[in-house]
Amino acid sequence: MQEKVQTILVDVLHIPALQVRDSLAMKEVETWDSMRHMELVASIEQTFGIELTMDEIVSMISVGDIKRVLRGRGLEG
Amino acid sequence: MELRNKKVIVTGGVSGLGRSMVELFLSKGAAVTVFDLNAQGLDQLAQTHPTVVGFQCDLSDYDQVAATTARFHERFGAADVLVNNAGIIYSAPLVCLSPAGIVRHDVAMWRKVLDADLSSVFYTTLCVIEKMIATRTRGVVVNISSVSAAGNVGQSAYSAAKAGVNALTATWAKELGMMGIRVAAVAPGYSETGSTKSALSEPVLKEIVKRVPLRRLGKPEEIAQAVVAVVENDFFTGKVFEVDGGLVV
Numbered sequence: 001m002q003e004k005v006q007t008i009l010v011d012v013l014h015i016p017a018l019q020v021r022d023s024l025a026m027k028e029v030e031t032w033d034s035m036r037h038m039e040l041v042a043s044i045e046q047t048f049g050i051e052l053t054m055d056e057i058v059s060m061i062s063v064g065d066i067k068r069v070l071r072g073r074g075l076e077g
Numbered sequence: 078m079e080l081r082n083k084k085v086i087v088t089g090g091v092s093g094l095g096r097s098m099v100e101l102f103l104s105k106g107a108a109v110t111v112f113d114l115n116a117q118g119l120d121q122l123a124q125t126h127p128t129v130v131g132f133q134c135d136l137s138d139y140d141q142v143a144a145t146t147a148r149f150h151e152r153f154g155a156a157d158v159l160v161n162n163a164g165i166i167y168s169a170p171l172v173c174l175s176p177a178g179i180v181r182h183d184v185a186m187w188r189k190v191l192d193a194d195l196s197s198v199f200y201t202t203l204c205v206i207e208k209m210i211a212t213r214t215r216g217v218v219v220n221i222s223s224v225s226a227a228g229n230v231g232q233s234a235y236s237a238a239k240a241g242v243n244a245l246t247a248t249w250a251k252e253l254g255m256m257g258i259r260v261a262a263v264a265p266g267y268s269e270t271g272s273t274k275s276a277l278s279e280p281v282l283k284e285i286v287k288r289v290p291l292r293r294l295g296k297p298e299e300i301a302q303a304v305v306a307v308v309e310n311d312f313f314t315g316k317v318f319e320v321d322g323g324l325v326v
């Protein structure tokens with residue numbers, strides 16, 4: 001799961017893979033605006049074959065939060 | 078989208094093209110709500126079609142739209158389909174020569190037409206889409222544009238408003254596609270409605286019909302069929318479906 005999340009973030013936010021760490025927050029990344037957040041959601045949903053709830057979407061404000069939500073969906077690794 | 082039991086909002090569904098859309102959606106088993114300015118018309122509509130729910134609202138006024146959509150959401154939850162059909166047809170040249178001299182396009186009418194035909198679409202979609210996204214509803218928005226969007230002589234305000242509607246359609250399809258929401262437009266040509274007859278004189282209409290390759294006006298049912306086709310086809314988004322008998326303005 002971690003690797004896939006990293007690939008999604010690199011692709012959607014156009015940031016180097018090395019920059020992706022759990023503490024990386026939405027407010028620190030210039031390209032992570034509300035439009036890109038929707039793209040992230042769409043990409044995560046497609047990759048993992050899930051549909052996120054509104055509460056999950058608004059809680060995903062850092063890389064760690066994204067992983068926490070996905071673990072909550074039983075996605076490990 | 079399969080329409081049975083889907084919640085459909087048709088704006089301006091009391092008369093003309095909107096009325097035909099309401100009837101076709103009903104025949105497909107959808108639950109139809111109409112937002113319209115015409116309170117008396119809404120009552121009459123409910124008498125003919127008791128399952129149709131009507132909300133009286135001036136869609137060119139944002140506060141009214143916000144309050145009306147809030148009432149709709151409270152009662153029914155998110156809509157599955159929104160058809161932004163309400164609008165007014167207005168014709169006037171930018172300037173014209175009259176015996177009294179040069180007459181300018183009325184600025185108040187410019188504002189009124191843009192409010193009724195463009196801002197109304199923005200306000201209603203804004204309020205309806207928010208709930209679709211919040212509930213992750215993969216809905217459809219159909220905007221009723223016009224062949225006049227290409228720029229029609231004597232229709233500065235109306236053409237500009239409808240061109241704006243086409244631009245919103247393309248923009249929203251790109252923004253909302255990733256949430257599974259589709260946005261498309263249907264652009265009718267001149268159709269057999271009361272509004273066409275009151276906006277255009279008989280001789281002008283005859284001239285227009287001569288320019289239509291199919292040599293007739295569109296029937297409201299034909300425009301409604303196009304709207305339903307757009308809703309039912311899950312791969313149609315971001316485009317304008319022109320239903321105009323082949324007319325190019």
Ligand SMILES: NC(=O)c1ccc[n+]([C@@H]2O[C@H](COP(=O)([O-])OP(=O)(O)OC[C@H]3O[C@@H](n4cnc5c(N)ncnc54)[C@H](O)[C@@H]3O)[C@@H](O)[C@H]2O)c1
Nearest residue numbers: 089091092093094113114135136163164223267268270272
């Ligand atoms: N009739 C045509 O030939 C034709 C051609 C191209 C496009 N169109 C478009 O189709 C749509 C419907 O046109 P129609 O011919 O059926 O008109 P119509 O006048 O018969 O019906 C319009 C409906 O919208 C309602 N309405 C108007 N302004 C409103 C407002 N501010 N708030 C709430 N409701 C409002 C009216 O009460 C009415 O019920 C319009 O957007 C029009 O521009 C019509």
